[in-house]
Amino acid sequence: MDVISYINSKNRNDYQRDNFDNFLRKIKFEYSIPSIHITGTNGKGSVATFLKDIYFENHYTVGLFTSPDDFLEMIKIGDNCIDLAYVEKVVDEYKKLFEKYDLSSFEIQTFIAFKWFMDNKVDLAIIECGMGGELDATNIFTPVLSIITSISIEHSDFLGVSLSEIALHKSGIIKENVPVLIGELEGDALTVVVSKSKECNSRLVTVDHYHHLEVVDDGQTFDYRPYYGLKISSKAEYRVIAASLAIEATNILKDKFPVSESELKAGLSKSKLKCRFEHIGSNPLIILDGAHNPHGINQLRKEIDKLYSGKKIHVVFASFRDKNISLMLPEIGLIGDITLTTFNNGRARSEDEYFLYLEDYKYDNDFKSLIDRLIIENPEDVILVTGSLTFTYEVRKYLKEKGLVND
Numbered sequence: 001m002d003v004i005s006y007i008n009s010k011n012r013n014d015y016q017r018d019n020f021d022n023f024l025r026k027i028k029f030e031y032s033i034p035s036i037h038i039t040g041t042n043g044k045g046s047v048a049t050f051l052k053d054i055y056f057e058n059h060y061t062v063g064l065f066t067s068p069d070d071f072l073e074m075i076k077i078g079d080n081c082i083d084l085a086y087v088e089k090v091v092d093e094y095k096k097l098f099e100k101y102d103l104s105s106f107e108i109q110t111f112i113a114f115k116w117f118m119d120n121k122v123d124l125a126i127i128e129c130g131m132g133g134e135l136d137a138t139n140i141f142t143p144v145l146s147i148i149t150s151i152s153i154e155h156s157d158f159l160g161v162s163l164s165e166i167a168l169h170k171s172g173i174i175k176e177n178v179p180v181l182i183g184e185l186e187g188d189a190l191t192v193v194v195s196k197s198k199e200c201n202s203r204l205v206t207v208d209h210y211h212h213l214e215v216v217d218d219g220q221t222f223d224y225r226p227y228y229g230l231k232i233s234s235k236a237e238y239r240v241i242a243a244s245l246a247i248e249a250t251n252i253l254k255d256k257f258p259v260s261e262s263e264l265k266a267g268l269s270k271s272k273l274k275c276r277f278e279h280i281g282s283n284p285l286i287i288l289d290g291a292h293n294p295h296g297i298n299q300l301r302k303e304i305d306k307l308y309s310g311k312k313i314h315v316v317f318a319s320f321r322d323k324n325i326s327l328m329l330p331e332i333g334l335i336g337d338i339t340l341t342t343f344n345n346g347r348a349r350s351e352d353e354y355f356l357y358l359e360d361y362k363y364d365n366d367f368k369s370l371i372d373r374l375i376i377e378n379p380e381d382v383i384l385v386t387g388s389l390t391f392t393y394e395v396r397k398y399l400k401e402k403g404l405v406n407d
Helices: 003-008 017-025 045-057 082-100 105-119 163-174 187-199 237-252 261-270 296-306 323-331 353-357 367-377 389-401
Strands: 037-039 062-067 074-077 124-128 145-148 180-182 203-208 211-216 219-224 226-232 278-280 285-288 313-317 337-340 384-385
Touching: 017 105, 017 124, 017 353, 037 045, 037 074, 037 163, 037 337, 045 062, 045 261, 062 105, 074 353, 082 323, 124 285, 145 163, 163 187, 180 187, 187 203, 203 296, 203 337, 211 337, 219 313, 226 237, 226 261, 237 261, 261 296, 278 389, 296 323, 296 384, 313 323, 313 353, 313 367, 323 353, 367 384, 384 389
Parallel strands: 037 124, 037 145, 062 124, 145 180, 180 203, 285 384, 313 337, 313 384
Antiparallel strands: 062 074, 211 219, 219 226, 278 285
8 A cells, every 4th residue: 555545544533632642742742843823614725825825935934734635735845745755754654653543644644744844944834724623633832823714613523513612622723822813703703712812811813804806807906904906816705815814914923924015915926726716717617616614605606696697607516425515505506507426535425415405406426427518518608616625626637637727
């Protein structure tokens, strides 16, 4: 078994950190890189990537640990992915202990990322939580800044069924005397985060409003204090929200990690993220968006309504079985016809697991032939692929094999 398959085989369906903590104590590992820690229901990957690109453009050696489709792409320094040989070396050295302490895939990935950043002495690292916060494998250090992007119902089997329970888990990344930046949280979620911040004597900063938003041919322009004429290469407004959080983070850290206005603007404009309202081709236009919970689907529906009102939309939807599709499908169904499908992943819903919805929506077991057919039959329309970030990455790989993606 190759090393990536070995790591991927270690998935566990639980939410605890005892095994990982015991492993770290055994090897006396302490993570000491200055890092920004990010959690949230939606937007954390976008904020993390914007921050990495801003600081990289400002000539910092900056690490990024986030959650794209490919393990090697999860871990970067600047624009360079972690080297497979390094992964093989670490797994070879620690495999017996991985087995002894029964580490999960994400715990192994986290350890490798943190060790790589330490070995390379990066100036700053941007760390995205896997799930929740309090018991997340990444939550083993004191950051220079904690960011909570948004809070809505997700992962209820592990994080709880109420906003306050979920907020309590996510606020676990708040540390004593470390500033906290939040998106526009509301109600019980905000109450919990405010309380935790006070308990930790942590300065709480809420993202400000952006202004003068304008959609242009290749993205959007906007203002966010103290900057004017900012630009990102995405037409999704939720990416402007993420960019605003990233800018506010640099404002908070300006004494420790100063950035120049010109290089901040350059970092924002160059920053790209796969499968977040990503546009591919034109006849037909294919949009890949990894929205995978009701809040994300609601944001996506608003973007489609705003930008493509009057266009015929064909939705290709696949989801993990733990996602609340009873709320997601009616929302996304407001913009176009839906065809349900599946993909090769142990967590993906199969046809049998869509049985409650098959009277209302079409089903096709082969997403590749479905995509091919939609492309041929609907050259003037829009094809929207959504429901799971992992699924949209799979579709993207297929479109790249077909020569429709150039990167």
